[in-house]
Structures are given as C-alpha cells and as structure tokens.
Amino acid sequence: MFDPTTSKPVGGANSTRRTVQNAILATLPEQQFALFRPHLRAVPLKLNEVLQDALRYPDAAYFIESGVVSRMVRTARDGPVEVAVVGKFGFVGVSLVLGAKQTIQRSVVRVPGSALRIDADAFRDILQQSPQTREHLLRYVQLLLALNAQIALCNARHDISERVARWMLLAQDRIGGDRIPVTHGLIATALGVRRPGVSKALSDLEANGIITGGRGSIRIRDMERLRGQACECERILKDRFRVFRDMPHYHHRVV
Structure with missing residues (x-):
C-alpha cells in the first residue's frame, strides 16, 4: 500500500510535479x-x-496537504471554539459536497502548511459528473459529523489538561514529526x-x-505518556479515520 505521508515525488529535485499528500485525494482511483x-x-x-x-458562500475547496485547520463556531458572548481539526486526512469545503449555499463554520489555519485548492464551480462540476467521487467525499463528511459530536462531548465533559493533550495528539497526527508549531494562546483559542x-x-x-516548550512551538518527548494524559476522545477520533488510512493509496501527482 502506498503511504502518501512518506512518499517522495518522482522526477528529482528539479521536478515541478508533486505527489499528492492529502488522503482524500490519494485514495481516489486514477480515473x-x-x-x-x-x-x-x-x-x-x-x-x-x-x-x-x-x-458565506464558499469560492473554493481546500484539500489539506500539510498543516492544521480548525473548524470553529462562535457566539457573540462566548467567542470561538473549535469543533473539528482538519489536516491531511480531510478537506475544507464540505458545504459544496452537501449542495449548501453557505458554510456553517469558520475554517482558520492554526498550523501553517499547504493545500491543493480547487474553485467551487469546478468542484461542483466534478461531483455532478462522478457520483462515485461524491460518495467518496461523503465518507469524509460522515466522519466529520462524528468528529464534531465527539469534540462537543469532550469540550463539555473533560478537563482542560485532558483536552490539551488530546488537541496536541490530533495535531501531531495530522502534521507528523514530534514538533508542533503552536503557542499557548493558539491552543486556548482553539479549545x-x-x-x-x-x-x-x-x-x-x-x-x-x-x-518540551519552546518559543512558538511544543516538542513531544514521550508520545505514549502524552496519550496517557489525554481523554479517550483522542483514540476514538483517530480510530474513526482508519477508513482512509487503510484504503489503497495511489501515486497521484500534480503540478
């Protein structure tokens, strides 16, 4: 099975083509x-x-290649709170798949990275042309709904320390490596x-x-002990995305 998180583009250092890292796109058959x-x-x-x-009416969808995006809801009194974490196992643009005219949540970059962007009109045309593609993307939408519900439960029932550990582990899962470029304030805003x-x-x-804390970043030194500090939501949320981890991945490349 091809793993998009570790593959390297074919063509050498001067190649202008890149291997797709986003799991939603990487698990689409070539056709x-x-x-x-x-x-x-x-x-x-x-x-x-x-x-x-x-x-707002979305003008594009973003298939995340690296970095972390928070899906946020807010009230005038309480301010914003995160209801989903989106990374290389997801995309921003669910309302387009559902045929909605407006987005419900705000999507904000929390950890810088990159994405593959597609204009909304082109995205809608593809979904109309290919019911199989729409069905594939709806699998992610179903997972995202479960993610929203689980994080809502977590925010209501679990201690800040458990939620902080859960957030870092989910961010690390989407970034890879042991260093997360975030500040205390950013995590507080997300939670x-x-x-x-x-x-x-x-x-x-x-x-x-x-x-280990640093200037604008946090390094995870002991992943297993950090999991021991997190609530069970971290394991539940990670397990839900095994559907895309376990599907065959293809060597798609784009310019």
Whole structure:
C-alpha cells in the first residue's frame, strides 16, 4: 500500500510535479482523480488565514496537504471554539459536497502548511459528473459529523489538561514529526478556554518530561505518556479515520 505521508515525488529535485499528500485525494482511483488534476493549484496556508467564513458562500475547496485547520463556531458572548481539526486526512469545503449555499463554520489555519485548492464551480462540476467521487467525499463528511459530536462531548465533559493533550495528539497526527508549531494562546483559542488554564496544563506536562516548550512551538518527548494524559476522545477520533488510512493509496501527482 502506498503511504502518501512518506512518499517522495518522482522526477528529482528539479521536478515541478508533486505527489499528492492529502488522503482524500490519494485514495481516489486514477480515473476519478483525473477529473481533479487540471483544476488543482498548490497554495500556502498562512497562520490565522481564514479559508472559509461562516454564513458565506464558499469560492473554493481546500484539500489539506500539510498543516492544521480548525473548524470553529462562535457566539457573540462566548467567542470561538473549535469543533473539528482538519489536516491531511480531510478537506475544507464540505458545504459544496452537501449542495449548501453557505458554510456553517469558520475554517482558520492554526498550523501553517499547504493545500491543493480547487474553485467551487469546478468542484461542483466534478461531483455532478462522478457520483462515485461524491460518495467518496461523503465518507469524509460522515466522519466529520462524528468528529464534531465527539469534540462537543469532550469540550463539555473533560478537563482542560485532558483536552490539551488530546488537541496536541490530533495535531501531531495530522502534521507528523514530534514538533508542533503552536503557542499557548493558539491552543486556548482553539479549545475556547482561558490561556492560564492551557499554560498550567502544558507546564505540568513539561515538568513530567512529556513535552518540551519552546518559543512558538511544543516538542513531544514521550508520545505514549502524552496519550496517557489525554481523554479517550483522542483514540476514538483517530480510530474513526482508519477508513482512509487503510484504503489503497495511489501515486497521484500534480503540478
């Protein structure tokens, strides 16, 4: 099975083609992916960039190649809170798949990276041409709904320290490696809690040798012990995405 998280583009250092890293696209058979190829454009994801805003008509979909995007909801009184974490196992643009005219949630870049962007009109045309592709993408939509529900439960029932550990593990799963380029304030915003609570949780983890804090980043030193500090939501959320981890991955390349 081809693993898009570890593959290297064919063609050497001077090649202008790149191997697709996004699991949703990488698990499409070639005939279906060929519909996307002419329309995909590699774009950088900048910190705090808003890819889609709530109650707006989306102009594009983004298949995340690297980095982390938060799907947020908010109220005027309570401010924003994260309801889903999107990375290389997902995409931003669910409302287009569902045929909705507006997005419900705001999608904000929390960890910089890159994505493959496709204009909304081209995306809709592909979904109309290929029911199989729409069905494939709806599998992710179903997972995202489960993700929203699980994180809502987590936010309501679990301690800040458990949620901080859960957030870092999910971010690491989408980024790869042991270093997460985030600040205390960013995690606090994502979880919808005050920064001192996050700082206390991170300080305790560092005192126990589980993580190392740095300027604008956190390094995970002991993954297993960090999992021991997280609530069971981390395992549940990761297991749900095995459907895309276990599917055959193809060597799709784009310019």
